[in-house]
Structures are given as structure tokens and as C-alpha cells.
Amino acid sequence: MSLLTIILNILLPPLAVFLKHGLGMTFLISLLLTALGWIPGVIHAFLVNGNR
Template sequence: MPFTGSDIIKIIFAVILPPLGVFLERGCGADLLINILLTCLGWIPGVIHALYIILKY
């Protein structure tokens, strides 16, 4: 499945600020809260989770 322009922007936001990438993909919900917690524990787990969410949906 090819990436759209919005997917590329979400991926860039996911690398810079992971919760923003998740918010743009899924909105305000459990995925966002999980990503905020992971980002507080470490930036890398937050980025991995954000990329997973963006690429899965």
C-alpha cells in the first residue's frame, strides 16, 4: 500500500514528537495515553509505538 502525503507528515511528527503523530492518526483515546506514557519513559519506545500505530492503521 503506497504512502500518502499525510502519512509521510504523520511519520515525521512521530519521529519528532510521538504523541502528536498518534493523535493525528487515532485521535484522543487509549493509544494516545499509552504513547504519552511510553514517551515519558523514553523517547525511543514512544517513537516505536507511534510508528506502529501509524503504519498499522
């Protein structure tokens, strides 16, 4: 995982997921989790971007 991805995962989780996976269910889940609370969005972004 690059330094840019790590920074985006922390600051803008949906953007980090979008740049890595594009529009899709993963992006929508990230957007929803970030809207519900910033920390769940960050955790989801790290899990999703760390797997691929």
C-alpha cells in the same frame, strides 16, 4: 504513511498518534511511553500509525 506522519512519529510521537487516532487509550499509551523514554514512544507511534 505520509511524509508528515513519519516526521511527526520521529519528532513528536504522541502528537502523531493523536492526529491519526484522537484521544483514547492509544494516545495515553503513546504519551506514557514517550515520557518514559523517547525511543519507546517513537517505536509505538510507528507501530500504531503503520497499522491503519
